[in-house]
Amino acid sequence: xxxxxxxxxxxxxxxxxxxxxxxxxxxxxxxxxxxxxxxxxxxxxxxxxxxxxxxxxxxxxxxxxxxxxxxxxxxxxxxxxxxxxxxxxxxxxxxxxxxxxxxxxxxxxxxxxxxxxxxxxxxxxxxxxxxxxxxxxxxxxxxxxxxxxxxxxxxxxxxxxxxxxxxxxxxxxxxxxxxxxxxxxxxxxxxxxxxx
Numbered sequence: 001x002x003x004x005x006x007x008x009x010x011x012x013x014x015x016x017x018x019x020x021x022x023x024x025x026x027x028x029x030x031x032x033x034x035x036x037x038x039x040x041x042x043x044x045x046x047x048x049x050x051x052x053x054x055x056x057x058x059x060x061x062x063x064x065x066x067x068x069x070x071x072x073x074x075x076x077x078x079x080x081x082x083x084x085x086x087x088x089x090x091x092x093x094x095x096x097x098x099x100x101x102x103x104x105x106x107x108x109x110x111x112x113x114x115x116x117x118x119x120x121x122x123x124x125x126x127x128x129x130x131x132x133x134x135x136x137x138x139x140x141x142x143x144x145x146x147x148x149x150x151x152x153x154x155x156x157x158x159x160x161x162x163x164x165x166x167x168x169x170x171x172x173x174x175x176x177x178x179x180x181x182x183x184x185x186x187x188x189x190x191x192x193x194x195x196x
Contacts, residue, residue: 001044001048002045002048002052002055002057002072003057004044005041005042005044005045005048006041006045006057006070006072006123007041008037008038008040008041008044009037009038009041009042009045009080009119009123010116010119010120010123012033012034012037012038012041013034013035013037013038013112013113013115013116013119014112014113014116015034016030016031016033016034016109016112017109017110017112017113017116018109020108020109020112021109024105024108027104027105027108028091028092028094028095028108030108031091031094031108031111031112032088032091032092034112034115035084035087035088035091035115036084036088038080038083038084038087038115038119039081039084039085039087039088040084041080041084042077042080042081042083042084043081045072045076045077045080046077046081048072049072049073049074049077054071054072054073054074055071055072056069056070056071056072056125056188057069057070057071057072068124068126068129069124069125069126069186069188070123070124070125071123071124071125071187071188072123075122076122076123079118079122080119080122080123083115083118083119083122087115090111091111094107094108094111103147103148103149106143106147107144107147110140110143110144110147111140111144113136113140114137114140114141114144116136117133117134117136117137117140118133118137120133120136121133121134121137125186125187125188126185126186126187127175127178127185127187127190128175128185131168131171131172131175134168134171135168138160138161138164138168141160141164142157142160142161142164143157145157145160178190182194
């Protein structure tokens with residue numbers, strides 16, 4: 001059941017983003033359903049966590065150190081709940097803010113991609129997966145900054161992009177150094193090999 005709830009948190013906004021790119025009808029409604037499903041998935045994970053305690057899920061059956069792993073613990077569930085709770089007013093406000101503006105065509109899929117990246121980041125238990133989700137998060141955020149099309153927004157987005165790229169390069173360098181030193185990137189295994 002844990003896999004179902006955690007997958008719902010990531011898959012709902014991702015499918016909504018794809019659907020909104022392909023068919024932009026009922027944009028706010030689709031986004032609101034996706035945010036609601038993230039909240040439902042987070043509540044389901046909270047219930048599982050309360051019954052069974054923290055859990056690790058090996059995505060695709062590949063465990064650490066090779067596979068992608070999700071860790072369901074109190075912090076991850078709290079952050080998912082916050083994403084779902086905050087996502088509601090953001091989505092409702094954006095519906096009124098954009099109305100029928102041309103920028104709304106691009107806002108909704110980008111907002112869903114940002115939410116997908118956040119949920120994946122909160123669940124990931126691997127330093128490289130954090131890098132991938134942070135990149136998706138940063139690129140979605142940069143694109144959202146440019147939506148007005150004004151020169152000030154484009155300049156700000158360009159500075160944001162350059163700053164994010166420099167930060168991500170340093171993060172990736174840190175990941176490479178950790179992998180070189182310990183040979184693993186999974187947080188649970190890394191905790192074991194670095195313990196004194």
